[in-house]
Amino acid sequence: MKKIIFSLILSINALFAKNIVILEPSSIEIIFMLEAQDSIAAIAKTQSSDIWPQEEVAKLASIGTYIKPNLEKIVEINPDLVLVSYHSSSIINDLDRFNIKHEMIQANSIDDIYKNIIKIGKFVVKEKESKKIIDDFQNRINALKFDKLKDKKALFFYSATNLLSFGKDTLPDSIFKIMGIKNIASKLKGSNPIVSPEYLLEENPDFMLVVSNGNVDDFLKQYPILRHTNAVKNNKIFIINGSSLLRGTPRIINEIEKIYSEFIK
Secondary structure, X not given: OHHXXXXXXXXXHHHOOOOEEEOOHHHHHXXXXXXXXHHEXXXXXXOOOOOOOHHHXXXXXXXXXXXXXXXXXXXXXXXXXXXXXXXXXXXXXXXXXXXXXXXXXXXXXXXXXXXXXXXXXXXXXXXXXXXXXXXXXHHHHHOOOHHXXXXXXXXXXXXXXXXXXXXXXXXXXXXXXXXXXEEHHHHOOOOOOEOOHHHHHHHOOOXXXXXXXXXXXXXXXHOHHHHHOHHHHOOOEEEEOHHHOOOOOOOHHHHHHHHHHHHOO
């Protein structure tokens, strides 16, 4: 009996990552939402956006940026686990070389966010809490009346400079699908296609989201032809913070609710 109990304890300890290095911003937010921040040994900082909760995250040890993490510092920490992202994937071979366990965290859809919450919840032994976060997210989604947006069309520009958009198999595309909105960039080739002004006029989107440091007038000065679209005619073009709808965290529901309220006004 004692051997069985001892084996169970070892299994739990092996699963429970108590010393985690995080190279992926959304994982930091998920762990704080799970109230498991004591498991964080160090993080990679972002250069142009905040990570929630800002005041608490600012206190965490840094191992560089998530695009250029410091391998020496990671090896020195000797973590139980490193959570990596697409942007930090270049470090994976080095982690393997030092036998450091790692997991890729990526979210190209709302379903991916759910999976990541479950996965991280298991790492920090917060399965019950992770399920509660997902239930809350889904309840808030279900409370929105997306039938009001039926047959509407939209586009999300990541770059105002060359009209770079988010196409199929991307997180913004998944958000539009949940809202019942047609993402007109999903018909174009690639996950980040450039959209021509002519194609925009032809498709005539009802809504446009633009990641930009400027304002709507600045954007339309670059592309005055877009004033002929329904989105501009009906004042349904919005400048947004890039990380708010691109970071695969449960907190993205806050942004979905904001956009929904703007769309249906």
